[in-house]
Amino acid sequence: xxxxxxxxxxxxxxxxxxxxxxxxxxxxxxxxxxxxxxxxxxxxxxxxxxxxxxxxxxxxxxxxxxxxxxxxxxxxxxxxxxxxxxxxxxxxxxxxxxxxxxxxxxxxxxxxxxxxxxxxxxxxxxxxxxxxxxxxxxxxxxxxxxxxxxxxxxxxxxxxxxxxxxxxxxxxxxxxxxxxxxxxxxxxxxxxxxxxxxxxxxxxxxxxxxxxxxxxxxxxxxxxxxxxxxxxxxxxxxxxxxxxxxxxxxxxxxxxxxxxxxxxxxxxxxxxxxxxxxxxxxxxxxxxxxxxxxxxxxxxxxxxxxxxxxxxxxxxxxxxxxxxxxxxxxxxxxxxxxxxxxxxxxxxxxxxxxx
Amino acid sequence: xxxxxxxxxxxxxxxxxxxxxxxxxxxxxxxxxxxxxxxxxxxxxxxxxxxxxxxxxxxxxxxxxxxxxxxxxxxxxxxxxxxxxxxxxxxxxxxxxxxxxxxxxxxxxxxxxxxxxxxxxxxxxxxxxxxxxxxxxxxxxxxxxxxxxxxxxxxxxxxxxxxxxxxxxxxxxxxxxxxxxxxxxxxxxxxxxxxxxxxxxxxxxxxxxxxxxxxxxxxxxxxxxxxxxxxxxxxxxxxxxxxxxxxxxxxxxxxxxxxxxxxxxxxxxxxxxxxxxxxxxxxxxxxxxxxxxxxxxxxxxxxxxxxxxxxxxxxxxxxxxxxxxxxxxxxxxxxxxxxxxxxxxxxxxxxxxxx
Amino acid sequence: xxxxxxxxxxxxxxxxxxxxxxxxxxxxxxxxxxxxxxxxxxxxxxxxxxxxxxxxxxxxxxxxxxxxxxxxxxxxxxxxxxxxxxxxxxxxxxxxxxxxxxxxxxxxxxxxxxxxxxxxxxxxxxxxxxxxxxxxxxxxxxxxxxxxxxxxxxxxxxxxxxxxxxxxxxxxxxxxxxxxxxxxxxxxxxxxxxxxxxxxxxxxxxxxxxxxxxxxxxxxxxxxxxxxxxxxxxxxxxxxxxxxxxxxxxxxxxxxxxxxxxxxxxxxx
Ligand SMILES: Nc1ncnc2c1ncn2[C@@H]1O[C@H](COP(=O)(O)OP(=O)(O)OP(=O)(O)O)[C@@H](O)[C@H]1O
Ligand SMILES: [Mg+2]
Numbered sequence: 001x002x003x004x005x006x007x008x009x010x011x012x013x014x015x016x017x018x019x020x021x022x023x024x025x026x027x028x029x030x031x032x033x034x035x036x037x038x039x040x041x042x043x044x045x046x047x048x049x050x051x052x053x054x055x056x057x058x059x060x061x062x063x064x065x066x067x068x069x070x071x072x073x074x075x076x077x078x079x080x081x082x083x084x085x086x087x088x089x090x091x092x093x094x095x096x097x098x099x100x101x102x103x104x105x106x107x108x109x110x111x112x113x114x115x116x117x118x119x120x121x122x123x124x125x126x127x128x129x130x131x132x133x134x135x136x137x138x139x140x141x142x143x144x145x146x147x148x149x150x151x152x153x154x155x156x157x158x159x160x161x162x163x164x165x166x167x168x169x170x171x172x173x174x175x176x177x178x179x180x181x182x183x184x185x186x187x188x189x190x191x192x193x194x195x196x197x198x199x200x201x202x203x204x205x206x207x208x209x210x211x212x213x214x215x216x217x218x219x220x221x222x223x224x225x226x227x228x229x230x231x232x233x234x235x236x237x238x239x240x241x242x243x244x245x246x247x248x249x250x251x252x253x254x255x256x257x258x259x260x261x262x263x264x265x266x267x268x269x270x271x272x273x274x275x276x277x278x279x280x281x282x283x284x285x286x287x288x289x290x291x292x293x294x295x296x297x298x299x300x301x302x303x304x305x306x307x308x309x310x311x312x313x314x315x316x317x318x319x320x321x322x323x324x325x326x327x328x329x330x331x332x333x334x335x336x337x338x339x340x341x342x343x344x345x346x347x348x349x350x351x352x353x354x355x
Numbered sequence: 356x357x358x359x360x361x362x363x364x365x366x367x368x369x370x371x372x373x374x375x376x377x378x379x380x381x382x383x384x385x386x387x388x389x390x391x392x393x394x395x396x397x398x399x400x401x402x403x404x405x406x407x408x409x410x411x412x413x414x415x416x417x418x419x420x421x422x423x424x425x426x427x428x429x430x431x432x433x434x435x436x437x438x439x440x441x442x443x444x445x446x447x448x449x450x451x452x453x454x455x456x457x458x459x460x461x462x463x464x465x466x467x468x469x470x471x472x473x474x475x476x477x478x479x480x481x482x483x484x485x486x487x488x489x490x491x492x493x494x495x496x497x498x499x500x501x502x503x504x505x506x507x508x509x510x511x512x513x514x515x516x517x518x519x520x521x522x523x524x525x526x527x528x529x530x531x532x533x534x535x536x537x538x539x540x541x542x543x544x545x546x547x548x549x550x551x552x553x554x555x556x557x558x559x560x561x562x563x564x565x566x567x568x569x570x571x572x573x574x575x576x577x578x579x580x581x582x583x584x585x586x587x588x589x590x591x592x593x594x595x596x597x598x599x600x601x602x603x604x605x606x607x608x609x610x611x612x613x614x615x616x617x618x619x620x621x622x623x624x625x626x627x628x629x630x631x632x633x634x635x636x637x638x639x640x641x642x643x644x645x646x647x648x649x650x651x652x653x654x655x656x657x658x659x660x661x662x663x664x665x666x667x668x669x670x671x672x673x674x675x676x677x678x679x680x681x682x683x684x685x686x687x688x689x690x691x692x693x694x695x696x697x698x699x700x701x702x703x704x705x706x707x708x709x710x
Numbered sequence: 711x712x713x714x715x716x717x718x719x720x721x722x723x724x725x726x727x728x729x730x731x732x733x734x735x736x737x738x739x740x741x742x743x744x745x746x747x748x749x750x751x752x753x754x755x756x757x758x759x760x761x762x763x764x765x766x767x768x769x770x771x772x773x774x775x776x777x778x779x780x781x782x783x784x785x786x787x788x789x790x791x792x793x794x795x796x797x798x799x800x801x802x803x804x805x806x807x808x809x810x811x812x813x814x815x816x817x818x819x820x821x822x823x824x825x826x827x828x829x830x831x832x833x834x835x836x837x838x839x840x841x842x843x844x845x846x847x848x849x850x851x852x853x854x855x856x857x858x859x860x861x862x863x864x865x866x867x868x869x870x871x872x873x874x875x876x877x878x879x880x881x882x883x884x885x886x887x888x889x890x891x892x893x894x895x896x897x898x899x900x901x902x903x904x905x906x907x908x909x910x911x912x913x914x915x916x917x918x919x920x921x922x923x924x925x926x927x928x929x930x931x932x933x934x935x936x937x938x939x940x941x942x943x944x945x946x947x948x949x950x951x952x953x954x955x956x957x958x959x960x961x962x963x964x965x966x967x968x969x970x971x972x973x974x975x976x977x978x979x
Contacts, residue, residue: 011841012833016828016832018844019828019831019832020828108800111528111532112528113532116528159699159703169702169703171524172464172702173703175698176695176698179695180696183692186556186560186561187684187688189556189559190556191682194552201542205543232819239814242798242808242811243798245792245797246794246798249761249763249794251784251785251786251788252784252814280535280536280539284532327543328546330539331540331546337532338540341513341529341532341536342509344513
């Protein structure tokens with residue numbers, strides 16, 4: 001054991017070198033993984049637009065997307081039919097991926113995710129209510145879903161407030177609120193006529209085909225603003241992770257930063273849900289997968305965004321083209337959740353826990 | 356050294372757990388008599404109350420001198436009595452399942468609904484009917500058991516992941532995740548079939564309306580076995596409630612005990628769900644009411660829970676029958692709406708301790 | 711640089727009752743102050759109050775002439791650091807990353823990681839003997855190694871005032887002494903003011919310039935250990951009969967507990 005009592009300056013210089021080199025290596029890994037994920041997401045984005053009853057080459061897709069194409073039938077298929085869905089998948093995935101990881105870090109729990117802490121069920125109740133009780137257009141259903149998610153988040157925040165917020169209380173109260181919303185949603189669906197009920201249940205499963213052009217545009221603008229904002233705020237997220245006492249001692253304005261970060265995450269997931277419905281599991285699993293890939297080398301927010309996009313794009317591809325009948329995207333992401341949980345179980349057993 | 360000195364430091368093993376029951380045994384037994392009385396009254400109201408007004412005389416006659424041509428007597432015998440009996444055994448089962456889960460996982464917020472066990476049972480039942488073409492309650496109840504068991508295994512396994520083991524928050528989150536996964540798979544399976552969708556939406560809210568004699572006779576035997584095991588498990592749960600290490604130190608075989616407990620939860624929750632659909636919150640709230648009445652000794656908690664749960668379920672069913680003008684509110688909805696505030700109040704209590 | 715840290719009429723608490731009520735205390739500048747007292751007497755509460763983690767119910771904490779509540783939190787964090795008794799580490803975090811998070815108050819949205827940060831982190835890790843652990847995940851360390859990493863994080867914050875709540879918990883006796891020696895170095899060489907909570911009375915007496923003995927949220931005695939700690943005070947604070955002898959190494963008070971099974975052996979034997 002080295003005696004650290006009298007520290008030599010040479011030792012410190014040596015340590016500085018080690019630390020700097022370590023940081024460069026770690027940054028390289030983060031950058032590499034993130035770039036790979038981004039390229040993969042872009043490839044899938046293009047691929048989802050190639051397949052279908054009217055196959056298109058990748059170059060045609062790219063040309064048409066950037067308005068360089070000349071074939072009107074390709075332009076129609078790509079730009080008018082496939083591009084909106086693919087963009088929705090991409091945008092929803094990005095938003096849910098980031099939002100999920102922010103929730104998990106903020107609430108200090110790898111299983112915390114906006115799907116389960118009442119925010120998606122708030123959106124669901126409002127959407128189902130507007131479908132069944134008000135009989136409104138798809139655009140208004142989205143507005144209602146957005147409102148429902150935000151109101152639910154606010155309600156949970158206020159109910160969880162007690163000399164401040166703890167992750168533990170926020171999650172559990174979110175689950176309680178969620179159960180209430182689910183009960184009411186179930187009641188609405190049970191008393192509706194069968195066609196409205198069917199529409200409502202389809203919405204609740206979620207599909208990237210649901211989004212109209214306006215919803216998509218709003219989501220894209222929000223992403224353009226909120227994704228960079230999340231990265232700027234990441235510094236604060238890093239200290240909030242150390243617990244309230246340590247974060248306060250380091251000078252962080254804990255309650256305000258938590259509120260801001262929660263708000264950003266909630267708005268992202270609320271807009272994504274309003275556009276495509278509550279695609280289950282995307283927000284839950286994107287973060288942990290990104291963290292696995294990056295290791296303890298960085299925060300992984302950007303990587304989580306791309307993993308989220310990858311999951312939704314793959315789910316969309318599977319739902320539209322791989323299974324015999326066309327399914328809503330949410331059924332596929334729901335089915336992806338099962339292997340993830342089993343993988344968690346397997347890791348548990350390898351570590352000798354979980355008896 | 357005097358004995359008086361030594362006494363002040365000598366440990367009193369298990370003193371806080373078992374002692375009160377001896378002291379207040381008389382009072383606690385009297386409480387049971389009161390509860391049996393209340394249950395009888397509630398059951399009676401449940402049989403009497405409904406859109407068709409029937410007098411005492413008719414009820415009496417329906418049992419002593421049944422006239423199959425008399426509609427009122429038929430309604431009593433063939434509708435209200437089995438409905439009440441189903442509510443009684445299902446309530447008992449769900450309450451006891453909750454009490455067992457709270458004891459085994461040392462989690463004050465455990466509930467077969469919140470932990471996704473009822474949804475697991477319901478998903479397996481729906482899939483067995485839809486995909487495997489299973490017919491008849493007597494057959495698909497087994498899928499209910501299987502689904503409940505799978506849900507317990509996955510939820511408990513996933514929640515045990517990580518350093519602190521299965522904390523209340525992780526159990527609740529894992530339960531929510533499993534619920535979301537089962538929900539989207541179930542909906543995906545029935546999506547293409549309008550008739551099945553129609554049945555699913557009524558099934559999903561949880562209700563005891565329209566449960567005839569076969570429902571009771573085919574599920575009650577299983578629940579009876581589960582209830583018997585539960586009533587005799589008080590001592591084991593007292594041991595487990597001290598923590599795994601302590602329970603082992605006191606000579607308990609915790610793996611065996613826990614397995615038996617989980618199997619009985621699967622039987623109780625699976626059968627109750629097969630009979631009524633997924634119902635939340637009974638198993639969560641009632642054991643707490645029981646503890647408030649009789650203290651922490653699980654031997655008494657189980658008995659009190661067994662009596663209180665059907666009182667609450669039947670009362671909720673009665674409220675649902677009288678509160679909605681046209682038609683009725685399903686008992687699952689009433690419990691969701693009344694149970695959520697109770698759950699939130701529990702979470703907000705500062706001294707929410709592990710059990 | 712000299713600093714003033716004191717509390718006036720300070721009351722702190724969690725539930726309906728105050729844990730610390732109407733307390734006046736001054737932390738001597740440039741000295742090592744050790745707070746001792748029985749479990750649950752309010753040591754951590756006082757430390758959290760001094761570090762503005764807990765809002766005062768009455769009175770105030772004064773840092774360099776200004777009320778701490780009126781200062782911006784990051785400004786305080788550049789002068790005053792605190793290591794909580796039970797800090798939480800995010801899953802999977804590495805040692806270097808954790809220590810680096812101590813640099814938060816020195817950064818802002820335009821001033822990101824710098825060479826100065828690297829130097830502070832390296833010095834903190836080197837002096838706590840955690841430099842070799844830099845790339846290891848915290849969860850793969852022993853309790854004592856983890857504790858030293860946390861201390862490194864508090865040191866990386868590079869404040870003139872350092873408050874540490876039981877930094878020697880989990881450490882073996884060698885590392886306890888090493889850590890206290892390190893804190894003494896920091897105190898002597900860099901004139902840092904150090905406040906710590908310790909449960910080992912003998913080490914407390916040896917390393918403290920100023921000792922504060924607390925009981926039930928109040929200060930029973932304070933001053934230089936040699937003047938303050940005697941058998942009567944220890945018995946009053948901890949309810950423990952004991953003998954106090956001079957420490958053969960440092961001549962500071964050394965506490966030898968009696969216990970019910972051990973009574974003093976007569977000198978003549
Ligand atoms: N977060 C909290 N909420 C409620 N009460 C608390 C909280 N933290 C401490 N207390 C109570 O305040 C009192 C003082 O606690 P404190 O942590 O200051 O004790 P301490 O002197 O640091 O003890 P120890 O030597 O065990 O660390 C105790 O009675 C404790 O139960
Ligand atoms: Mg303390």
